[in-house]
Amino acid sequence: MNVAFGASGDVYTSESGPPDAVKRFTLDGEFVSVAALPDFAGGCLRVTVGVSADESQLFVLNTSDHAIHVFTKKAETKP
Numbered sequence: 001m002n003v004a005f006g007a008s009g010d011v012y013t014s015e016s017g018p019p020d021a022v023k024r025f026t027l028d029g030e031f032v033s034v035a036a037l038p039d040f041a042g043g044c045l046r047v048t049v050g051v052s053a054d055e056s057q058l059f060v061l062n063t064s065d066h067a068i069h070v071f072t073k074k075a076e077t078k079p
Contacts, residue, residue: 002048006055014049014060022049022058022071036060036071 002014009027012035014020022036036058048061058071 004049004051006051007053008055010055012049012051012058022060035073038062038069040064040069 004012006012006024010032011025011027011029013023013025015023020038020040021034022038024032024035026032038060040062050059051057052059056073058073060069060071061067062069
């Protein structure tokens with residue numbers, strides 16, 4: 001229900017759980033990673049997601065607390 005697009009073309013979706021999560025997909029729909037795990041129960045209707053222009057931060061709306069939570073992207077490591 002709630003979708004944001006990054007500058008790279010990746011798609012960020014908020015999904016109700018449990019647990020509620022923000023997931024990242026390629027533009028072709030391939031799962032990339034769980035981008036954030038909010039520690040509040042919002043359900044997908046109330047977990048609006050946004051992404052910064054450089055995709056280093058995710059913004060997740062928590063309507064229960066009237067707050068926006070900011071998640072910073074962790075550095076990706078190569079195997």
